[in-house]
Amino acid sequence: MGKNKFLIFLAALAAACLFSLAAGPAGWSNYDIIINLRLPRTLAALAVGAGLGLAGALFQGVLKNPLSDPYILGTSSGATAAAVFCFLAGIERTSPVFFLAVFAGAFGATFLSYWLARLAGRLSDAALVLAGVAVSAFLSALVMLTLTSSGARSFSLFYFVLGGLYSVQPGVLIISSLIIAGSGVLAMARWRALDAMALGSENAYHLGISPERERILFFTLACASTSAAVAIGGTIGFVGLMTPHIVRRITGPSARALVPAAALGGAALLTAADAAGRSLFSPSEIPAGIVMALAGAPFFMWLLCKSSRGRA
Amino acid sequence: MPALKVSGLTFSYGPRPLIQDLSFELCAGSFLCVLGPNGSGKSTLLRLLTGFMKATSGSVRLGGEEAASIEPGRLARLAAYVASETSTPYDFSVRETVLLGRTARAGFWRGYSAEDGAAAGLAMEETGITALAERSINTLSTGERQLVFIAQALAQEARLLLLDEPTSHLDLKYKSEIMALLARLAGRGLAVAAVLHEPALGRLGCNKALILNGGGSYSFGAAAEMLTPARLAAAYGIPPDSPLLPK
Numbered sequence: 001m002g003k004n005k006f007l008i009f010l011a012a013l014a015a016a017c018l019f020s021l022a023a024g025p026a027g028w029s030n031y032d033i034i035i036n037l038r039l040p041r042t043l044a045a046l047a048v049g050a051g052l053g054l055a056g057a058l059f060q061g062v063l064k065n066p067l068s069d070p071y072i073l074g075t076s077s078g079a080t081a082a083a084v085f086c087f088l089a090g091i092e093r094t095s096p097v098f099f100l101a102v103f104a105g106a107f108g109a110t111f112l113s114y115w116l117a118r119l120a121g122r123l124s125d126a127a128l129v130l131a132g133v134a135v136s137a138f139l140s141a142l143v144m145l146t147l148t149s150s151g152a153r154s155f156s157l158f159y160f161v162l163g164g165l166y167s168v169q170p171g172v173l174i175i176s177s178l179i180i181a182g183s184g185v186l187a188m189a190r191w192r193a194l195d196a197m198a199l200g201s202e203n204a205y206h207l208g209i210s211p212e213r214e215r216i217l218f219f220t221l222a223c224a225s226t227s228a229a230v231a232i233g234g235t236i237g238f239v240g241l242m243t244p245h246i247v248r249r250i251t252g253p254s255a256r257a258l259v260p261a262a263a264l265g266g267a268a269l270l271t272a273a274d275a276a277g278r279s280l281f282s283p284s285e286i287p288a289g290i291v292m293a294l295a296g297a298p299f300f301m302w303l304l305c306k307s308s309r310g311r312a
Numbered sequence: 313m314p315a316l317k318v319s320g321l322t323f324s325y326g327p328r329p330l331i332q333d334l335s336f337e338l339c340a341g342s343f344l345c346v347l348g349p350n351g352s353g354k355s356t357l358l359r360l361l362t363g364f365m366k367a368t369s370g371s372v373r374l375g376g377e378e379a380a381s382i383e384p385g386r387l388a389r390l391a392a393y394v395a396s397e398t399s400t401p402y403d404f405s406v407r408e409t410v411l412l413g414r415t416a417r418a419g420f421w422r423g424y425s426a427e428d429g430a431a432a433g434l435a436m437e438e439t440g441i442t443a444l445a446e447r448s449i450n451t452l453s454t455g456e457r458q459l460v461f462i463a464q465a466l467a468q469e470a471r472l473l474l475l476d477e478p479t480s481h482l483d484l485k486y487k488s489e490i491m492a493l494l495a496r497l498a499g500r501g502l503a504v505a506a507v508l509h510e511p512a513l514g515r516l517g518c519n520k521a522l523i524l525n526g527g528g529s530y531s532f533g534a535a536a537e538m539l540t541p542a543r544l545a546a547a548y549g550i551p552p553d554s555p556l557l558p559k
Binding site (some may be wrong): 111178193198200203210 | 362364383384385386387388389391392393395398400401402403404407408409412413415416418423462468479
């Protein structure tokens with residue numbers, strides 16, 4: 001892929017940033033609002049979108065399954081559940097313990113879905129989606145149970161679970177951005193292995209890749225990236241699902257261009273979605289998670305129809 | 313040194329052994345067909361040869377090295393494997409797919425070298441798919457796609473080429489084309505082993521044959537001696553005068 005194709009993503013990213021900085025009742029007039037409110041929020045949307053877009057591209061490649069993303073596989077639910085328990089236990093959001101717990105939640109939930117899907121024998125696309133739905137539903141129920149029984153603090157937690165980019169702590173944003181950037185760089189270094197895995201694990205093995213090792217590696221990177229995104233913005237779905245499909249039309253399927261492009265594309269997509277949520281129904285504000293679900297769920301339905309006809 | 317040396321190989325899924333005490337050798341220039349009824353362990357045998365599945369006991373040596381202790385990157389340079397059908401939901405181009413055969417030879421991170429490009433180009437020429445290079449593999453016919461994965465295996469530049477039912481979903485034209493291609497590759501010095509679902513195909517250039525009878529018994533030898541109606545009829549459980557058998 002030529003350098004000029006990457007310009008498309010950079011242009012989309014710049015447009016989304018401008019939209020996000022300008023979106024809201026005050027327009028361009030109030031410098032204070034732009035710098036102190038909209039800029040941090042735009043940065044948060046960029047980081048979360050990049051993390052989720054990256055995770056989606058990695059899952060779709062390593063599982064050879066175009067229906068996978070951190071939301072559908074239960075990765076986000078696992079991270080959210082762990083984050084909620086940390087909040088209730090009073091663990092500081094910038095402490096290493098918090099990030100480790102959120103990562104463990106993400107990784108545990110993902111492996112549970114994967115393991116459940118494998119129980120049936122051959123790993124099918126549908127089995128993986130079903131397993132992910134089951135794991136997500138159970139974890140979400142656990143979170144709701146915890147929220148409803150914990151009383152006073154539950155209102156802000158409720159907004160966290162819903163997925164939104166309201167109150168971003170600078171410390172969390174910095175740590176999460178570093179985790180996402182690190183995962184992205186490591187994933188890009190192994191693009192060849194990801195391409196081989198996209199042909200299936202038997203083919204990958206015979207091309208000289210160890211499928212078990214790569215699966216764990218890419219699950220780790222995707223879960224680290226997802227959990228860092230969740231630490232900032234809670235459960236935001238469909239960014240990881242949609243982005244790689246859109247980006248692939250421009251870059252082609254090879255992970256070499258797809259992985260960095262999915263991070264850029266995810267950042268642009270979520271930033272635009274968050275800005276739309278703030279401006280379209282102004283003065284009331286729609287959380288980014290809900291905007292993404294409104295756009296993403298129909299996209300998922302379309303994808304299901306397409307893949308049931310054999311190709312995606 | 314043989315490209316492949318199997319000795320005392322034993323494997324079972326359950327209590328009954330599927331492959332028992334199997335020994336044979338394959339040298340450069342040989343074209344072996346592996347025959348036998350469904351469930352006799354033909355495909356399993358190929359996966360045991362590359363270490364994708366682990367044998368209960370016995371040894372497989374690839375170019376003198378014990379297969380079980382070779383790491384995947386090295387293995388891909390010694391043996392290439394073509395599955396009976398490979399599908400992917402993603403629209404990789406033919407060229408990209410063939411270049412993936414260079415995975416074990418190219419470094420991570422970097423792009424493909426000129427040498428990788430040349431090897432892929434040669435493999436596409438050899439299999440006659442150069443004109444398809446920029447097409448998505450998902451737009452090809454089953455036969456064309458099989459040629460792409462054979463080209464991918466050739467790009468690995470391994471001495472041993474293993475194929476699992478390379479012609480099973482193909483029409484007669486592709487069947488004869490692919491068998492002729494494999495015979496040509498063996499003639500050029502590769503060791504080729506192909507699982508075939510029709511014994512008659514073994515007459516198209518194979519010089520060795522391995523017949524698995526199911527339940528562990530087998531016979532191995534020169535194709536001319538192995539592909540007789542009497543042996544095949546016994547292995548497949550059909551009458552020796554059946555028109556399905558090679559005459």
